[in-house]
Amino acid sequence: xxxxxxxxxxxxxxxxxxxxxxxxxxxxxxxxxxxxxxxxxxxxxxxxxxxxxxxxxxxxxxxxxxxxxxxxxxxxxxxxxxxxxxxxxxxxxxxxxxxxxxxxxxxxxxxxxxxxxxxxxxxxxxxxxxxxxxxxxxxxxxxxxxxxxxxxxxxxxxxxxxxxxxxxxxxxxxxxxxxxxxxxxxxxxxxxxxxxxxxxxxxxxxxxxxxxxxxxxxxxxxxxxxxxxxxxxxxxxxxxxxxxxxxxxxxxxxxxxxxxxxxxxxxxxxxxxxxxxxxxxxxxxxxxxxxxxxxxxxxxxxxxxxxxxxxxxxxxxxxxxxxxxxxxxxxxxxxxxxxxxxxxxxxxxxxxxxxxxxxxxxxxxxxxxxxxxxxxxxxxxxxxxxxxxxxxxxxxxxxxxxxxxxxxxxxxxxxxxxxxxxxxxxxxxxxxxxxxxxxxxxxxxxxxxxx
Numbered sequence: 001x002x003x004x005x006x007x008x009x010x011x012x013x014x015x016x017x018x019x020x021x022x023x024x025x026x027x028x029x030x031x032x033x034x035x036x037x038x039x040x041x042x043x044x045x046x047x048x049x050x051x052x053x054x055x056x057x058x059x060x061x062x063x064x065x066x067x068x069x070x071x072x073x074x075x076x077x078x079x080x081x082x083x084x085x086x087x088x089x090x091x092x093x094x095x096x097x098x099x100x101x102x103x104x105x106x107x108x109x110x111x112x113x114x115x116x117x118x119x120x121x122x123x124x125x126x127x128x129x130x131x132x133x134x135x136x137x138x139x140x141x142x143x144x145x146x147x148x149x150x151x152x153x154x155x156x157x158x159x160x161x162x163x164x165x166x167x168x169x170x171x172x173x174x175x176x177x178x179x180x181x182x183x184x185x186x187x188x189x190x191x192x193x194x195x196x197x198x199x200x201x202x203x204x205x206x207x208x209x210x211x212x213x214x215x216x217x218x219x220x221x222x223x224x225x226x227x228x229x230x231x232x233x234x235x236x237x238x239x240x241x242x243x244x245x246x247x248x249x250x251x252x253x254x255x256x257x258x259x260x261x262x263x264x265x266x267x268x269x270x271x272x273x274x275x276x277x278x279x280x281x282x283x284x285x286x287x288x289x290x291x292x293x294x295x296x297x298x299x300x301x302x303x304x305x306x307x308x309x310x311x312x313x314x315x316x317x318x319x320x321x322x323x324x325x326x327x328x329x330x331x332x333x334x335x336x337x338x339x340x341x342x343x344x345x346x347x348x349x350x351x352x353x354x355x356x357x358x359x360x361x362x363x364x365x366x367x368x369x370x371x372x373x374x375x376x377x378x379x380x381x382x383x384x385x386x387x388x389x390x391x392x393x394x395x396x397x398x399x400x401x402x403x404x405x406x407x408x409x410x411x412x413x414x415x416x417x418x419x420x421x422x423x424x425x426x427x428x429x430x431x432x433x434x435x436x437x438x439x440x441x442x443x444x445x446x447x448x449x450x451x
Contacts, residue, residue: 002081002118004030005110006102007450008095015090020098021450022084022107023115028071031084033105034098035069043069043084048076056088056098064097065089079115080122113447117440120432127432128156131386134447141264143379144217150381159207160431163200167424170196174417197404197420204397204427211390214383216372220262220269222299226320227306232336235355236306237261237274240365266369273300302371303329309352310340330371334364389430396426
């Protein structure tokens with residue numbers, strides 16, 4: 001039996017409608033204690049997926065709301081368990097009161113991601129589908145939505161099922177030969193097995209490598225905006241984001257801490273980091289801000305070096321260039337304030353722009369889009385957008401390749417069997433066939449409560 005859990009499946013903000021979701025054995029019967037259809041029948045006695053109109057009442061009989069109630073008997077529900085939903089009005093006080101009533105009636109509050117975790121455990125989703133749900137919820141670009149939706153539909157699952165079947169065939173044949181050699185089991189064709197393992201390794205490596213593009217749809221790419229005070233960094237952030245995200249003044253040192261904002265560039269998620277101006281200062285707060293600017297640069301894939309085009313070059317303005325060389329980040333040079341008379345030569349490859357007139361902003365976006373390199377990438381669910389999945393697939397490829405090398409050296413199948421089993425286990429970490437409770441805990445903790 002599964003215990004009853006309850007949570008709001010809608011965000012914790014005031015809105016027109018809120019959905020209270022209940023899952024577990026006796027979900028509709030629990031709803032009967034707080035929801036009373038105007039038809040006079042109990043929700044538990046009504047047809048599945050029938051929207052009943054009725055009242056929410058507390059245990060003293062006081063009416064709290066008029067709403068809809070539905071039931072979804074197992075296994076035809078999201079979690080695979082008996083489920084019920086109450087679609088109530090979206091005031092937060094009302095939502096919390098109804099949740100309390102459900103808990104008093106015998107449910108407990110769901111943990112983050114517990115509904116989807118139950119769907120996984122009950123076979124409604126494999127782990128790639130479960131993680132696609134989280135990606136779909138957190139997607140910040142249209143392309144990210146497309147890729148997550150395709151994975152939820154089983155794109156990655158189908159690819160990995162094919163790999164898993166082949167690995168199972170290999171391990172079972174190896175194991176049978178090892179255990180039953182004396183009974184006349186035919187030895188595996190080592191040449192064919194080696195070829196299959198190399199092909200599997202190549203497929204897993206390709207999937208793992210797709211994370212270099214897929215992460216642009218998920219976690220995004222960090223881009224630090226660096227330069228001297230008043231070079232135009234905060235104005236550039238605001239222009240790229242399209243809102244006044246950062247405070248802009250002509251007072252040096254206005255930005256004393258890093259400010260982050262996200263923007264979609266050609267479908268990729270770019271995480272822009274506005275930083276404190278790089279200079280030597282005795283002001284403690286500003287000095288800490290400069291230190292954080294350097295930290296931001298060290299963890300960024302792109303450094304946007306901003307220079308004030310209205311001022312002549314100075315010896316201390318090339319720190320962003322040195323940081324890019326030190327960290328290996330892509331360097332993008334930007335000359336700001338093109339609406340003022342230019343007082344310097346334009347370096348080769350630099351983008352000249354004005355955040356006042358908008359001149360050059362589109363050119364900078366195009367330059368950043370080229371660096372992200374997503375022009376030929378299709379968000380069809382074939383991209384791995386999850387670092388955990390990419391690491392597991394990389395390990396699977398390494399094990400498969402090592403097993404192939406073992407066979408190529410003429411060693412016996414029992415040695416190759418160990419690495420082939422390890423490859424199968426690594427792939428299972430992605431699909432959920434072989435994943436520990438600790439890993440599941442970490443995966444579902446990233447979900448919101450109610451999903």
